[in-house]
Amino acid sequence: MKKVVVVGNGMVGYKFCEKLRSKASSDKIELVVFGEEPIPAYDRVHLSEYFSERSSEKLSMAPKNWYMENDVTLHTGELVTSIDRENKKVITHHGHEELYDKLVLATGSSALVPPITGVDKAGVFVYRTIEDLDNIISYGKNVKSAAVLGGGLLGLEAGKALMDMGLETHIIEFAPRLMPRQLDDHGSATLRQTLESLGLQIHLNKNTKEIRGNGKLERLAFNDGGNLEVDMLVISCGIVPRDEMATTCGLNTGPRGGVIVDNQLLTNDPDIYAIGEVALYNNMIYGLVAPGYDMADVVVNQLADGGKKEFKGCDMSTKLKLIGVDVGSFGDALGETPEAKTIVFEDEQQGIYKRINLSADGKRLLGGILVGDASQYNMLWQIMDNELALPPAPEELILGSRGDAGSDALGPLPDSAQVCSCENITKGDIVNAIKEGNLENVGQVKSCTKAGTGCGACSPMVADILNDTLKSMGKVVRKVLCEHFDYTRQELYDLIKIKNIKSYEDLLNTYGSGDGCEICKPAVASLMASIWNDLVTKQDTIQDTNDRYLANIQKGGSYSVVPRVPGGEITPDKLIVLGEVAKKYNLYSKITGGQRIDLFGAALEDLPKIWEELIDAGFESGHAYGKALRTVKSCVGSTWCRFGLHDSVSFAVEVENRYRGLRAPHKLKGAVSGCRRECAEAQSKDFGIIATELGWNLYVCGNGGANPQHAQLLAGDIDSETCIKYLDRFLIYYIRTAEPLNRTATWLNKMEGGLNHLKSVIIDDTLGICDELENDMQYMVDTYKCEWKEVVNDPKLRSKFSHFINSETGDPTQKFEEIRGQKIPAAW
Amino acid sequence: MNIGEELINYETVSLEEVNTWFKVASIEDFPENGGACAVYRGLQIAIFNFSRRNEWYATQNLCPHKQQMILARGIIGSQKNEPKVACPYHKKAFSLKSGKNLNGNECDLATYPVKVESGYVYVGFKE
Numbered sequence: 041m042k043k044v045v046v047v048g049n050g051m052v053g054y055k056f057c058e059k060l061r062s063k064a065s066s067d068k069i070e071l072v073v074f075g076e077e078p079i080p081a082y083d084r085v086h087l088s089e090y091f092s093e094r095s096s097e098k099l100s101m102a103p104k105n106w107y108m109e110n111d112v113t114l115h116t117g118e119l120v121t122s123i124d125r126e127n128k129k130v131i132t133h134h135g136h137e138e139l140y141d142k143l144v145l146a147t148g149s150s151a152l153v154p155p156i157t158g159v160d161k162a163g164v165f166v167y168r169t170i171e172d173l174d175n176i177i178s179y180g181k182n183v184k185s186a187a188v189l190g191g192g193l194l195g196l197e198a199g200k201a202l203m204d205m206g207l208e209t210h211i212i213e214f215a216p217r218l219m220p221r222q223l224d225d226h227g228s229a230t231l232r233q234t235l236e237s238l239g240l241q242i243h244l245n246k247n248t249k250e251i252r253g254n255g256k257l258e259r260l261a262f263n264d265g266g267n268l269e270v271d272m273l274v275i276s277c278g279i280v281p282r283d284e285m286a287t288t289c290g291l292n293t294g295p296r297g298g299v300i301v302d303n304q305l306l307t308n309d310p311d312i313y314a315i316g317e318v319a320l321y322n323n324m325i326y327g328l329v330a331p332g333y334d335m336a337d338v339v340v341n342q343l344a345d346g347g348k349k350e351f352k353g354c355d356m357s358t359k360l361k362l363i364g365v366d367v368g369s370f371g372d373a374l375g376e377t378p379e380a381k382t383i384v385f386e387d388e389q390q391g392i393y394k395r396i397n398l399s400a401d402g403k404r405l406l407g408g409i410l411v412g413d414a415s416q417y418n419m420l421w422q423i424m425d426n427e428l429a430l431p432p433a434p435e436e437l438i439l440g441s442r443g444d445a446g447s448d449a450l451g452p453l454p455d456s457a458q459v460c461s462c463e464n465i466t467k468g469d470i471v472n473a474i475k476e477g478n479l480e481n482v483g484q485v486k487s488c489t490k491a492g493t494g495c496g497a498c499s500p501m502v503a504d505i506l507n508d509t510l511k512s513m514g515k516v517v518r519k520v521l522c523e524h525f526d527y528t529r530q531e532l533y534d535l536i537k538i539k540n541i542k543s544y545e546d547l548l549n550t551y552g553s554g555d556g557c558e559i560c561k562p563a564v565a566s567l568m569a570s571i572w573n574d575l576v577t578k579q580d581t582i583q584d585t586n587d588r589y590l591a592n593i594q595k596g597g598s599y600s601v602v603p604r605v606p607g608g609e610i611t612p613d614k615l616i617v618l619g620e621v622a623k624k625y626n627l628y629s630k631i632t633g634g635q636r637i638d639l640f641g642a643a644l645e646d647l648p649k650i651w652e653e654l655i656d657a658g659f660e661s662g663h664a665y666g667k668a669l670r671t672v673k674s675c676v677g678s679t680w681c682r683f684g685l686h687d688s689v690s691f692a693v694e695v696e697n698r699y700r701g702l703r704a705p706h707k708l709k710g711a712v713s714g715c716r717r718e719c720a721e722a723q724s725k726d727f728g729i730i731a732t733e734l735g736w737n738l739y740v741c742g743n744g745g746a747n748p749q750h751a752q753l754l755a756g757d758i759d760s761e762t763c764i765k766y767l768d769r770f771l772i773y774y775i776r777t778a779e780p781l782n783r784t785a786t787w788l789n790k791m792e793g794g795l796n797h798l799k800s801v802i803i804d805d806t807l808g809i810c811d812e813l814e815n816d817m818q819y820m821v822d823t824y825k826c827e828w829k830e831v832v833n834d835p836k837l838r839s840k841f842s843h844f845i846n847s848e849t850g851d852p853t854q855k856f857e858e859i860r861g862q863k864i865p866a867a868w
Numbered sequence: 869m870n871i872g873e874e875l876i877n878y879e880t881v882s883l884e885e886v887n888t889w890f891k892v893a894s895i896e897d898f899p900e901n902g903g904a905c906a907v908y909r910g911l912q913i914a915i916f917n918f919s920r921r922n923e924w925y926a927t928q929n930l931c932p933h934k935q936q937m938i939l940a941r942g943i944i945g946s947q948k949n950e951p952k953v954a955c956p957y958h959k960k961a962f963s964l965k966s967g968k969n970l971n972g973n974e975c976d977l978a979t980y981p982v983k984v985e986s987g988y989v990y991v992g993f994k995e
Contacts, residue, residue, distance in 0.1 A: 523948070545901075545920070555920050556901075557945030558954035558961070581902030585941045585956035593956060597937055845893045845904040845915070853912070853937050868934045 042069050044343060045130060045140035047120045047285075049075025051084055052316030052332035053146035054101045057112050059336055063344035066111035072138055073112060074130070076119040077169060080104055085329055090173050091201040092748075099170070123289040125309055142311050142343060145286060145299060146336075149279035149317040149327070154189075158251030159275075167198040167276045176274060180205045183271035187211070187260060189248060190277035191218040193360070198274050199240055200363040210241045210270060212260070214277070217244060222358065222369035226386065227409045230393035234365050234412065237391075239716075243268070279327055281318045294320040303350040305339050313339050326354055330461040337464060355425070355461070359410075359417045364750060365391070366414035371407025371424045372397055380406055385438050387412075394438040396420065398430070405430060408438075415794060418501045426457050459505065460491040460498045467505060474509045482506055519779055522559040524552045529563060529705070529780050536564075537571050544568070544582045562587070563780045566667055569703035570775045573823040575830050576666075576703075577837055586665035589841065590827055591647055596854050596865035599647060600640040601627070602664035603654050604700060607674040607692035607712070608635025617657040625650055628862045634671030634709065636662060641863055643850045648838045651828040660700070660826040667781070668703045669710070672696035673721070677714035677731075685731040688714035691760060695729070698764065701824045702771065705778040705787075709743075723751045726784040727767060735759045740770055740798070741788040749785040752795050755803060768817035769802045769810050875911040875995075878928040878978035880967065886981055886992030895987050903953065905929050905940035906991065913980060913991055914940035916964060918951055924982040925964035926991045931955040932975035939977070 044060070046053050057071060075081065082099040090099060097103075107114040119133045129139045151166035153159060163183070165176050180186065186202045188195045191213030202209045211218075217228030218235075232242050247263040251273065260268045281298040283291075291307045291314075292300040298320025305313045305321075315335035317327055326332065331354035341347035357370030375382050379400035386393050392412035399406055405424040410417055416438060423430070423437070431437070455468030473479060473489045482503050486492050492499040520526050525548075527535065532547070541547050544564050548556055561582035569576055580588045591599035603618070618637050622629045625646055627639035642650055651661075664670060674692035678684030692712040702708070711722035712729040722728025728739040734757040742751025755766055778787040791797055800806040831837045843851045855866035892906045898917040906913050912929035929937050934957060942953040944964065951964040961970045967977035981992035 524945075554949065555918070555944075555946035555951065557947065557952070558943040558959055561943050561945065581899050581943070584943070585938075588941065593938075593941075595934075595936075840899070843905060844907050844912075845897055846906045851912075851937055868936065 041067065042343070043139065043141045044069055044071050044144060045138055045142075046071070046073045046144045046146055047130065048146035048148055048282075048316070048318070049073050049077070049081045049114065049116065050146060050148045050316065051081060051101060051329055052148070052336055053144075054081035055333050056144060056146060056315065056336040056340065057107075057110070058102070059340040060344055061110045061112065063340055069344065071112045072140075073107070073114045074118050074120050074132060074138075075114065075116045077171070078117045079170070080107065080114060080116060082170065084168075087167075087170075087173065088197045088201045090170060091177070091204055094177075096170050120285060122285055123312075125289055125312070128311065140311070142313070144339060145307075145312065145314040145318055146316045147282035147285070147318045149281050149325075151275060152278035152280045153275055154248075154277060156248055156251055158253070158257070161251055161253055161257045162255060163253070163257035163271060164251060164273045164275065167194060167274050173201075176202075176272075177205070179272060180207060184208060185210070185270045186272040186274065187268060187270045189273060189275045191215070191242065191244070192221070192276070192278075193219060193358070193362075195276040196235070196362050198276050199235075202272075202274065203239060203363075207272070208241070209239070210243060210268060211235075212243045212246045212248060212268070214247055215244070218242065219367070219369070221356075222367070222373055223409055223411070224374055224395065226384070227369075227393050227395065227411045230386070230388075230391055230411045231362070231365060231367060233388075234391040235363060238363060240363070279317060279325070281320070281325055283318055286314070286318075294323065298325050301351075303352065304342060304348075305335050305351055315339055321351060322353055324353070326356070328354075328356060328358065330354065330464075331356075333462055334464060357407075357421055357461075359414050364752070365412060366410065366417075368410035368414035368417040368420075369408075370417070370421050371405070373407045373409050375406070377406050383435050383438065385435075396434065396438055398434060402434070403430060405434075405437075410438075413796065415796075418498065422453055422457055426454055428453075459501055460489075460493075463490045463493065465489050465491040470502060470505050471509050474506060475513065479506070480510070480515075521563055521780065522557055524548065524554045524556050524560050525564075527551065529567070530777050532564065533567055533571070533776055536567055542568065542572060542574070544579055556582070558584075559780075566703050566705065566780075569668075570820075573701075573820055575825070575827060577827065577831060577840070580840060589644060589647065590661065590665055590831065591642065592665045594640055594865060595868055596856070597851055598641045598643060598854060598865065600638050600664075601642055601647070601650055601654075602632065602636050602638050602662040603659035604662040604696070605636045605671075606696040606700070607672060607689050609674075609689055609693060614657060614659070617654070617659075621650060621653050624653075626863060628864060632664075632671075635673050636664070636671060638664070641856065641865070643843075643854070645842045645848075645850050648832055648841050652832045655826070655829050655832055661828040663701055663827075666703055667706050668701060669696070669699045669708045671709060672699075673709070673711040673725070675713050675717075675719035677712075681714060683717060684714035685733060686714055686736070688712040688720065688729075688731060691729065691736075692720075694760075695764070695767070698821055699767075699771065701827070702775075702820055704771070704775050706781050706783045708771070708784070724748065725751060727751070727770065729763060732757050736763050738763050738766055741784040741795075743783050743785045745783075747785075749789075752788075754795075754799060765814065766802055769813040770798075772813040772816045773798075773801060773809075875909045875993075878911070878930065879994075880978045881980050881992055881994055883981045883992065885994050887995060888993045889983065889990040890993060892989045892991055895984065895989060898989065901944060903940040903942065903944065905937075908991065908993065912937050912940075914942075914953070915982060915989065915991060916940075916944055916953060917989075918944060918964070921946075921951065923951065924984060924989065925951065926980040926982045927953070927962065927964065927967055927977040931957065931960065932969075932977070933958060933960045 081101040120130045121133050122131050129137050131137050151168045185208040187210040188199045189212050191211045199209050199211050249263045250261040252259050283293045283299050286299045287293050299314040301314050301319045316332040338349045338351045341349040359368040375397040380397045382397050384395045394410050396408035397406040457467045459467050479485050492502045519528050562584045565582045576587050585593050622639050628641050630638050632638045672692045672695045674688045677688030709725045710727045711720040711725045713720040713722045714731045722730050723739050724742050724744050728751045730737045737756045738754045739751035740754045856863040890908050898904050900919040903914050903916040914927050914929040916925045929939050942955050944953045952961045954961045962977045967979040983990045
């Protein structure tokens with residue numbers, strides 16, 4: 041049995057263990073790992089997410105028990121200080137000695153800290169580990185402004201994190217452009233313009249001379265004589281390979297650091313390998329994760345299989361979303377190949393810059409740059425990597441051709457084409473897995489092949505390959521509703537509307553089979569409500585229980601009651617009524633996230649009585665129980681707030697009242713903020729409106745929940761009327777085309793063409809349906825009725841609100857306990 | 869046997885075992901293609917009027933998953949022709965015929981015979 045010791049438990053070190061264990065179990069190879077950080081390997085690529093999540097678990101590559109389950113001995117918080125090559129052992133700072141047969145150095149890199157005077161002052165940080173981030177977060181709580189030294193990939197990520205902390209944020213870059221390795225001057229300028237509009241302040245061509253301040257950082261002094269007053273500095277200008285221990289034991293290192301390796305990743309000691317950012321191959325340090333994973337693969341191949349795989353260098357292409365801006369850079373991005381020809385597309389208004397570089401004969405794609413819209417990245421990269429023939433008019437590749445040109449272009453992709461560069465999965469691997477495993481959805485493909493589980497950039501392509509493969513196997517990939525309807529939600533929408541179908545039974549008899557179920561009944565109920573706006577309780581048994589009883593079911597079988605409070609504005613008199621009703625019916629009261637008041641613990645039979653009192657006081661249903669418009673939250677706006685630009689409350693009230701009762705594939709939330717401080721958190725809503733000097737910015741398709749997503753700008757600086765018009769169109773388009781229970785963010789994520797497509801439909805009316813969409817919405821607005829008012833005034837509908845069919849009493853099994861002076865249901 | 873005593877446990881009753889037909893309510897009181905809850909000697913029974921199939925079913929009202937008195941408010945339907953009810957809380961589905969849990973390991977439901985006579989709905993019990 042062989043014993044392999046790995047020094048370093050970062051992303052690449054972990055990946056090495058994972059790959060090794062998939063090839064060799066513990067009876068073949070004993071595996072011991074040393075990591076100097078206190079926690080096991082985590083995902084450094086998505087480090088900035090730690091600022092919002094604050095959870096190292098979410099970033100973790102694998103939990104501690106993964107190592108145990110896979111017989112990997114992991115020593116965290118233990119630094120290897122030297123290697124005794126003669127006796128083949130490593131020694132840690134605890135004095136612990138560990139023998140090895142083969143040693144793998146995966147020590148990674150540390151942040152490059154330039155020798156600037158004053159760099160040791162308080163308030164100066166590097167951006168590398170979770171510990172660094174914790175320090176940045178705690179220091180950042182007490183300061184107002186921060187600067188990042190370095191305008192590369194990581195620097196901009198760090199800048200975003202600082203901005204999210206509410207700090208005035210500056211980016212300082214030595215080079216004349218941002219991301220100097222990936223972008224040219226125009227690409228940088230486009231990116232800069234967008235980032236500055238988001239609030240980042242960017243300083244290029246700045247050579248920082250000194251960090252000044254009394255004990256702590258107070259200002260930066262530049263070589264050009266300028267100064268920048270700032271409270272905090274985060275250094276992110278490059279990496280230094282962690283090769284100190286290799287140097288002292290006599291391994292060959294490069295003049296600027298890095299352990300020299302050959303194409304088998306071997307150092308000059310035949311028992312010691314180096315992989316990841318510590319390895320210097322062909323005079324190059326690969327500061328990306330994908331090449332590191334490749335290196336791990338090559339070493340595993342030798343150790344576990346006795347193979348002869350070679351590392352051949354790696355593409356440094358990259359695609360990412362920087363602060364919401366797509367940036368892609370691939371191949372020869374800067375056009376440095378002799379006689380390369382360049383095609384450029386630039387749209388200053390939308391902040392889009394695209395460049396492709398062609399070979400001298402115009403037949404091959406050498407590389408390119410995409411800023412603002414990187415949707416063609418995968419296609420372009422594949423064309424480059426597989427040396428596919430270019431179309432006769434190659435400019436079409438970046439001019440945003442319509443239709444599904446994207447997947448057409450992928451048609452000729454050979455099976456050997458690499459799809460997932462993080463895990464090195466080819467198209468052929470994916471196609472085979474789908475065919476052999478009978479896989480039917482992207483989730484299965486991901487867990488089976490690991491494709492798309494790294495950076496995730498290839499996920500759309502994995503989905504395309506899945507669809508193409510299923511089609512080629514003759515499988516139908518339509519997303520039909522359930523076993524009772526062989527139609528998609530969108531098809532049913534059209535059928536109901538065109539055939540004027542008003543009841544579930546009619547639809548099932550005409551277009552369905554069987555007796556329906558808990559999936560199609562509420563889905564059809566929602567469609568009919570969205571189309572006809574009839575009272576939902578007329579077809580009560582096809583509704584989910586919340587819609588059936590117009591209240592939210594809670595533990596124990598009681599319901600909660602949420603009256604509408606448009607825009608979150610409420611008079612003292614109405615507040616008093618809510619208090620009195622809550623007291624009278626003994627209801628637990630809580631303020632909701634949507635600026636309303638939720639009254640919990642109402643018995644089914646009390647609901648009509650409660651609502652009768654609320655309606656008498658001028659309240660209406662809040663539809664908290666429905667897949668429907670919930671609230672339009674607002675900040676206090678210009679009426680009171682000294683920063684407010686417009687009256688956000690009045691606009692929120694207007695918008696909420698316009699769309700109240702609107703049923704949709706899922707719940708809908710909106711918000712209006714009176715200035716870009718964004719107190720109403722509009723960018724986390726399905727639609728968010730933010731005041732600007734000139735009007736409103738309209739954002740769409742954001743959500744909180746399990747997978748938070750920021751809303752994206754649909755239109756900027758528009759007046760109120762236009763804003764309502766776009767909202768009308770947007771909402772009906774969503775209602776018409778989304779799959780059941782997809783919120784707007786998911787809907788947009790699945791939309792072919794994404795935001796650009798949505799803009800073209802809603803703003804440019806490319807489908808010619810905007811009049812129709814507006815008319816549909818006007819119908820909904822005109823036919824709105826308060827559901828609870830209808831029920832309260834109809835004795836027959838009221839009589840449905842009882843627990844027993846043969847007794848007047850309520851459910852005697854409901855039990856309540858007490859917490860902080862209010863009742864709560866007994867735990868289940 | 870004391871008739872006034874409350875029943876505590878749900879237990880499937882087959883047609884042959886019925887000693888008491890309990891008269892619940894008139895047909896019109898039940899929703900179409902849906903359920904209602906009846907109480908018999910303290911026992912809550914969910915009764916389903918599957919009008920689309922012209923069938924009636926009765927089960928315990930208690931969902932065994934989280935012990936909630938709720939199944940009468942569930943949506944009914946069919947799975948490959950097997951009539952079923954789905955619990956409103958977590959969509960656990962049960963066969964209305966056999967009471968079997970159709971999508972997991974929850975306990976099965978107790979079921980009871982139903983008969984309709986002269987416009988009234990009856991549920992059968994052993995005692």
